[in-house]
Amino acid sequence: MDKKLVLIDGNSIAYRAFFALPLLNNQKGIHTNAVYGFAMILMKLIEEEKPTHILVAFDAGKSTFRHQTFSEYKGGRQKTPPELSEQFPFIQELLDAFGVSRYELENFEADDIIGTYSRQAEQDGYQVKVISGDKDLTQLSSEKITVCITKKGITDMEIYTPEHIQEKYGLVPEQIIDMKGLMGDASDNIPGVPGVGEKTAIKLLKEFSSLEKLLESIDQVSGAKLKDKLAEFQGQAKMSKQLATITTEAPVELQLSELEYEGLHKDKVTQLFKDLEFHTLLERLGGELTEEVATDLQPLDFRIIEEIHEDMLTNNTAFYLEMLEENYHHAEIIGISFANETGYYYVSLANALQSNAFKKWAEDDQMKKIVFDAKRTEVALRHKSIHLAGIEFDLLLASYILNPAEAVNEVAVIAKRYNFSDIYTDEQIYGKGAKRQIPEEQIVAEHLVRKADALKILAERLVSELKENQQYELFTELEMPLSLILADMEFQGITIDEERLRKMGEDNHHALLGLERNIHMLAGEEFNINSPKQLGGILFEKLGLPPVKKTKTGYSTSADVLEKLEHSHDIINEILHYRQLGKLQSTYIEGLLKVMNPVTKKVHTRFNQALTQTGRLSSTDPNLQNIPIRLEEGRKIRQAFVPSEPGWYIFAADYSQIELRVMAHISGDQKLIDAFNAGLDIHTKTAMDVFHVNEDQVTSNMRRQAKAVNFGIIYGISDYGLSQSLGISRKEAGLFIERYLESYPKVKEYMEEIVKDAKQKGYVATLLQRRRYIPEITARNFNIRSFAERTAMNTPIQGSAADIIKKAMIDMAARLTDEKLASRLLLQVHDELIFEVPDNEIDVLKRIVPEVMENAIELKVPLKVDYAYGSTWFDAK
Known part of the structure; x- marks a missing residue:
């Protein structure tokens, strides 16, 4: 070979x-x-x-x-x-x-x-x-x-x-170093x-073939100015060639x-891709290693039943409901399994739904149940008109609290982590990708029964571990009750004004065509705006704008480059606007229409409760936490979100600067505490302290920079990250961070102490005892260790803010019930709660929402909530 x-x-x-x-x-x-x-x-x-x-x-x-x-x-x-x-x-x-x-x-x-x-x-x-x-x-x-x-x-x-080099430059490969000797290379100095x-370099080399021959024949070079330059800098040219060689x-x-390449170590690559969450690459690799189906599992005596009798479903029953589709709002339930003191059972969905005994047991809150993913289970049964009650333990949430870095959505993975091996993985049973299929009922039944068995056995172990970690309250009083509130929000969904959204799409399309015409007119010719190469040629060659950054392939036309050229030519703003509108059209307008239920006109997002290490919720299908609001057209997309009942309103309430307030509390910095207690604008106060000026001397730019530093500190921003967000040098950014920490010494002290604490314990915790394990904090590698230290500093702040809004959601749901209100909680978006409210309850919500949210937890500084309402989400601002 x-x-x-x-x-x-x-x-x-x-x-x-x-x-x-x-x-x-x-x-x-x-x-x-x-x-x-x-x-x-x-x-x-x-x-x-x-x-x-x-x-x-x-x-x-x-x-x-x-x-x-x-x-x-x-x-x-x-x-x-x-x-x-x-x-x-x-x-x-x-x-x-x-x-x-x-x-x-x-x-x-x-x-x-x-x-x-x-x-x-x-x-x-x-x-x-x-x-x-x-x-x-x-x-x-x-x-x-x-x-x-x-x-x-x-x-x-x-x-x-060699052929391509000849075609491109008219040179042979050896002459590349001669060319570099003449023209230099800014990237290598x-x-x-x-x-x-x-x-010029190519022209000279075609004539004289090498740098040495050129320098021997300077007199024959045409052009006095060029001749003088070559004579003056011949030593520099020789050195440059030497450096480039x-x-x-x-x-x-x-x-x-x-x-010699002998092939990859598939198990190591698989594990690394899983750790780094390279899901697409993992699929390209062929997924996880196919495990041989074990044949030495302990036998399990179970029954496939056609009818559920009341005596089969007791208190403390573990039950598992199988769906193979990720989006459980549309997924079909394959079957249900049960494990309790009377035995192990499997029943098909159809037979379960025909059973009054099952519905009665499922809705009885005195019958305690052990499940995997309470939210998923509750939503799936709600779609079948069953309101699940009495959930005592959720293996997914318990595992998430104990191991937040290892987000999993499968019973077998958690079971094996706790040395419970009498269970197959879903891939072993159903296959993967194109080969995925449902096997015969006997195999499915045993697989589901083993899952229920694992739930029952593991519940006791994980409860014990939660108590040992002082996290049982976090589990029982925050995450468990929240899962059912989220299930209710997901099932309820939020209504879309389809006609308005389609009209926005049409307006956006016309706006894009108009922008395209303007850009072509300003450019003096038609070209593909989405082609960086063509756009670069127009901007930096035809229009002569100063190139901010060159890549190996030409001119950079990235957003940060264009933003720096914003005031250089009218075309720049038009291009930036064109790009933003294009993303809105494809991702948000068309994206929302795609996931909207065509009958109810609602979208039912899924809240990921067991995913992030900070405890923050995220949402998918659609992601309603990511609708852009900085751009006017982006904000207007919120006009398409409307109440589901006529004469109702959308009511939005959000925490003001919650993470900064948490930082003031955790760090105990008196300057920050006093500023919040006095109701001062914290960004103006920071600008005064960092720039050493009086309040009336703080410019809007100073406040903008102070705001970036305030929030940057929370997220462990580096001088590079801050320089990118503010468009300043890294040196200036480093100076800002330094001045900030000098102004707020207790913040600096907190950061040093939390890192020290994390190195001793191996984790950091939020105010409500949510942990984040940071093993990398003792790494020998400086860069890995530095990143881990930044994570240790900001996680207690971000995580506590996430816990506070979760607590507010629980308190708010209880208050709505206590006051017998029709108002409904629809969404959580970062630090904001969105409700739909009948007209006659607006005044009640104006009173109780700030009261509940501001008292979710007691801090050394007040929590502040702003609210607004209107006929659409956009108007609730």
């Missing part, structure tokens, strides 16, 4: 992935976008190239032999963002799991390692593929060495062969000859034979 070596420039590809993909996080809060992008490229290469040998080369450090020639080599490069640095250990773990060799060499760059191995492999008859985002490597191109440079995104590549760009003789220690 022909030998093929793939060489990957590790640092370059990691950077490319980081900046090409949005800043993704997994549930542990670890940034993962660079790892995800790297994994995509790696899988694509292995699949398409089928290499016999593979190596990823990394830079060993900041200092290389080139710095001895020119100390400013690569000077001026910004420090690697911590959000990227913390991902390098995971990239290395990824490579190890894939069985891919990785290598770095002190005093040399990744380019030199690649240069050395590519030449060795070429001489030994290998076909070589080099993968990088750095065009410097194109100098290595030859008959056997192909250099692939990342273009758009991360998997689109430009293929550099290689100076070149001032005033000589790519076109990749060595092919680095003292590498690995032999080519050691780079």
Whole structure:
């Protein structure tokens, strides 16, 4: 078989992935976008190239032999963002799991390692593929060495062969270094000859073939100015060529034979993808490892019954209701199983629904029940006109509280975590993907009965663990009652004014066409606005706007770039508006119409109660917590959300700056406490303290920056993150953070103490004892440890705020019942509760909602609630 070596420039590809993909996080809060992008490229290469040998080369450090020639080599490069640095250990773990060799060499760059191995492999008859985002490597191109440079995104590549280089530049690969010697390279701080760009360099090399021959023949160069520049900077040009030359003789220690690729370690890759939550890549990989179906399970005596008798369903019965579709609002119930002191039973849905005994038992709150996912179970039975009551224990919620980092939605996974192994996984029974199917009833029945058995056995164990952790109250008084309130909200749904939403879609479509015409008129020609390449050409070449950022493939037209050019030309605002409207149209207007029930005209979102590590709720199908409100057209989408009854109103109440108030309470910082108790505007107060000015001297920009720092501190923002959000330098951003912590010393003290505490205990906790385990806080790697420290600082604040609004929902539901009100709680969106209210109850809600929400928990500072109401969600502002 022909030998093929793939060489990957590790640092370059990691950077490319980081900046090409949005800043993704997994549930542990670890940034993962660079790892995800790297994994995509790696899988694509292995699949398409089928290499016999593979190596990823990394830079060993900041200092290389080139710095001895020119100390400013690569000077001026910004420090690697911590959000990227913390991902390098995971990239290395990824490579190890894939069985891919990785290598770095002190005093040399990744380019030199690649240069050395590519030449060795070429001489030994290998076909070589080099993968990088750095065009410097194109100098290595030859008959056997192909250099692939990342273009758009991360998997689109430009293929550099000697033929392509000839076609593109009119040069041979060896002349690339001559070209760099002349034009320099700003990204590596290689100076070149001032005033000589790519076109001039190519023209000179076509005439003189090499830099040396050109410098020997300066007199023959046409143009006095150019001639003078070449004469003056010939030493700099020679040095620049030397800096740009990749060595092919680095003292590498690995032999080519050691780079042989023998395939990935599927179990390790699977585990890593699960930990990092790369669900799509996991599917591409073929899902989790297919386990051999065990044959040594303990026999279980159970009955498949056609009729349920009252004596079968006792107090403390564990029961499990099976649905294979994720969205249980539409899913069909396959069957129901029971486990109690009288035995184990399985019944089909049809037979269960025909049984008065089942309905009576399900709705009797004196009959205590053990379930998995109370909300899901309650909603599914509500769709069958059964109101479930008496839920004593929910395995999903108990497991979530005890292990918030391991979000699972399967009984078997939790069971095996607690060494209960007499159970199959769903995949073993039903298969996966296209092979997924429901087997014969006997197999389904036994599978469901084993789930009910696991519920009954595990309930006692997990209750004991919750009590030991002082989390039993969190389970019984917060999460359990909340699950039934959420079930009621989901079942109720929220009404959509379909006609209005469709009209918005039409208006939006016309607005997009109008914007397109304006953009084409301002550009002086028609072009594809969604093509970054065409847009870049229009903005930076035709209209002559200053390019803010160049990528390896041309001009960057990302949102942050366009925002910096906002006042440079009228076209910029039009383009930004066009992009925002396009996203609204596809994601929100068309998206809502897609999930709306065509009969009831309602959408029934699902609240994820057992997902985030901070305890915050999220929502899916549709995600109603993410409707954009900064853009006027985005806010207007809320006009489509209306009450379900005529003459009713939408009533919205939200906590004002709840996380900042929690931070004041937890840190005990007197300045913050006094400011909140005095009812001051906290962002203005922070601006006064950070900028050392009086209140009347605080400008709107100062307040904006203070607000960013206030909220940034809560989320453990880095100087890089703050600089990006404020459009300032990292140095300025670092100074803001420093000044803030000087102004509020108890906040700084809290941050230091909580980190120390987390290192001792291995976790942090909210005011209501929700824990987040942070094992990475003792990691040797500085970047991983730093990220864990930031997580330790902000989790108690974010998590306590999440707990407070959950407590407010429970208290509010009870108050609505006590006052015998018809008003209904519909949604929770971050720090806001949304109700639908009859006209005659508006005054009651204006009184009781702030009262209940502001007294959900007692803090050292007051909780403040603002409310509004109107005929649509939009009007309730």
